Amino acid sequence: MNPFGYARAADAADAVRLGSAPRAAYLGGGTNLVDLMRRNVVAPATLVDVTGLSSAIEERPDGGLLIGAAARNTAVAEHRAVRARYPLLARAILAGGSAQIRNMATVAGNILQRTRCPYFYDVAGSRCNRRHPGQGCDAIDGHNRDHAILGGSPACVATHPSDMCVALAAADAVVHLRGARGARVLPLTELHRLPGDHPEIETELEAGELITAVELPPLPPGAASGYRKVRDRAGYAFALVSVAAVLRVERGVITAVRLALGGVAPKPWRARTAEQALLGAPADPATFRAAARTELAAAVPLRHNAFKIELAERTVTAVLADLAGEAR
């Protein structure tokens, strides 16, 4: 870990001002950032502590929610309105990390957590384009069981590790931002970037831009939602594959659907191709499976992760079948 300065932001404006300093980084719960500093993956000069900014969870008149960026993961998962209206989000958060980590982790920190690619972490001993542009990628020909089957590039095949983001992607969440040039909003699905030739540029955020809140529009009325995570042990492991889905079935026909995948791509993967195949189709396992297949047709397996294609197909099918049973 490098020597660094520390400042606590009083409010969002203060944070943005402090965050505009060179090599400043916002500090949420620190469960990811501090680890990365200890492993020397990142070396910020100043940490701007933003845990004092809004952590409120407000119910909106339209039935949506506005969640302050500093809200702890546990607080979100436990919130009555979240549990009642966005079960997929509560389940996704609870599927992540451990109770201790969820108690510390903030909403913004969770969204911006970095990949768990082990080569990314191994600064001294491994090459990584995401960490050191142009260095090469040790994962592509290395141990890549946990890596991406969708959205990767020859430069990087890392996955985005968040569970919460997969649910947010399926819930059409919007991220509120504030930077030196003012405030703006961005759909969560447009926040993270695919690696392409520049895996080091992970998001659309401008330098020093702050996440202030996440907004959830109401789910389609009458829709059921859920989250399922497949992992190597029963808890405290990142997803091999995860699925968040919102589904409404009327008279046997799918009238609303949103589907997102985790563990398979460098960003929370909204499965729009599958959604197109599902909308208006009969809600039966054959449809679900076929839709999953169309989405996964683009999948490119690596040496150790071909199983994710079948696993994703099966998990999507099972989650949708479950929700169809609930929604019926």
Added chain:
Amino acid sequence: MTTSAHGRAPVGPAPENWAGPVPDPLTDPARTRRIGEPMPRLEGLAKVTGRIKFAAEHAYPGMLYAALACSTIPKGRITALDVADAERAPGVVLVMTHRNAPRMNPMPGFGSDPKAGGFDTLPVLQDDRVHWNGQPIAVVLAETQEQADHAATLIRVGYAPEPAVTSWEEAVANGTAPTTIYGGPGRRELGDAEAALRAADVSVDEVYRTPYHNHAAIEPHAATVLWDGDELFVHDTTQMVAHSAWSLAKIFGIPEERVHISAPYLGGGFGGKGLWWYQVLAAAASRLAGRPVRIALTRENVFRTVGSRARTEQRVAIGATADGRFEAIIHTGASATSRSADLSEPFILPAQCTYAARTFKLGVEVAYLDMMANTSMRAPGGAVGSFALECAIDELAVKLGMDPIELRLRNEPRQEPIDGRPLSARNLVRAWRAGAERFGWDRRNPTPGAVRDGEWLIGMGCAAATHPYVRSPGAAARITLHRDGRAEVEVAAHDMGMGTATAQTQVIADRLGLEPHQVTFRFGDSRLPGLVMAGGSQQTAAIGAAVAAAHRELLAQLLKLVGDGSPLGGLEPDQVGSLDGGVAALDDPSRHESYADILDRAGRDRLVAEAVAQPPEELTARSMHSFGAMFCEVRVSSVTGEVRVTRFLGSMDCGRIVNPRTAASQFRGGIIMGIGLALTEELVLDDRTGRVVNASLADYHIPVHLDVPEIDLIWTDIPDPHAPMGARGIGEIGITGTGAAIANAVYNATGRRVRDLPITPDKLL
């Protein structure tokens, strides 16, 4: 038997030869009061209230903190080493590399001398050579840990890499080499097993693979080191204080008495807490800097610089008659090792002792990689060997259409299968029957894939567990008896958290006829008598035998003190025993005099008796093993391939159980580790670079609570007549058999046979 007024008999001297016909008097329940009690751990309260100091919690004035810089290539030479920035970094006092490290002797390899304790034999930081990816190449000492950590990242290294063998496949293709098992034969044969296999009515012949495993003890390795002139003092976390002290003395070329190691408390060891590079580096750096040093390895350091259990590839072939009698057991294969460890993973141990067969062919070979020295880990050989053997038996049972327990019972041996040694006490059949009944084995549907609950397939499996009885020579004990009737017993033994001190306090209380509160057991210090490694599940027996020898000596000394007026006058040492805080005649316990009275009258404040345990002749004379019958139920998702263990029962046969509470924890801990072995644990070495890929506990998956069901335990509690207190080892056996029981249950649930651990979801799609 003659008993005292309240119905107990004196505890006379233990046998002079443990292989002989007379058992330890403490095998007799009428002579024991505390053995068998579920006494809570003596240090439990102090531990949970934070009043105990571990190795990295001792502080000294002027103490410096150490950080390591490690190699990033598997093999070659260091051609450039720029430490200028590190030396200039804030707080840095010393950067030690091969250029300025003191000259030291290589680590004495474990087994090269009875006291040798090194698990690597390389010289430490003595030249520019790199032998594995992750090898320490520099040590930074600074005023704070943070400063040391930071400075270590500023060291710049250039290498001239050399071709290295970093893939298992390449190592095997280079040819495997015959090896030994702890100095004993690595190959055992009886008859012509290959011919018997070919001629057998029914046979299986399969290959099983197990990966590298890390011990993942909760306490990372650490030491606090202090030189006083040429005397070295080390607070360490080690399961071999005496071995480590002797070995450090050799490395630094100083007399053994000048090295003092204290390690009373460990946060787990599992075979990984021996002498590694970190203690040597800390001691060398401390000497150079002239200040005390604390080295506390990061978890990543542990993964890269402390050896792990080696990867194996095992062939198991079993031939049987149509009615299920074994004609041939073949268990061969190879495990990975480095040239500097040259240590096999002795996976043939279970096949040597568990079943009778007409012919045997057992052999372990090694495949050399340029990797970190591998080492022992809980149940070396047994953990992974029982996986292969017990799965093969399950596969054979399927082919025979026979119940797998019945098949095992049919091949129960009447003697040690290969060399014919007589059995000491073996009650595995009883353990199978009691376990099957308690678990409800008769409710198992033998047809794979037949039991379902929604998407979940349910199956049951079983396997035999086994671990050899071990008692190494050299254990010694010193008993100091005080005039007020208290006794101190000192042994250079260890409590890694398993309850050694508690169980031994019970044993000593019974051996000396005292109450536990009158007994103080001292351990974990190299200045104490004897040589006892906390390894091989041997401590209960090894310490027990040492204390028994000292007790014999104590009785002799006491008799020398009693005068004519004593009720004990005229008795010989083997005519007396300990009872009720004193000495009594074996055939007439009313002839009794208290220790206090004896010392009082002789005008002595204390009496000291020290002795070395009798040599372990029982090991060669008898077939002595702990056994168990492991049962489990699993649920396997037919959608995702995820496996959940929902029920587990261990039905154990380990001789007398000294303390049911601490024993249950040992069994349970072993079984939990076995769940990890079966389902989640795999240390991945990048086969291009030999570098550990998943060097963190986020990525190296030990089981979490959600992976562990309630674990039920029963035991036979039948004393072994040739073991001290009748107790065989219990510490490691829990991990054996567990992997196979789970794999066999997965087969019963799904019809899928996974022969390649761990059984992760992808293997069941």
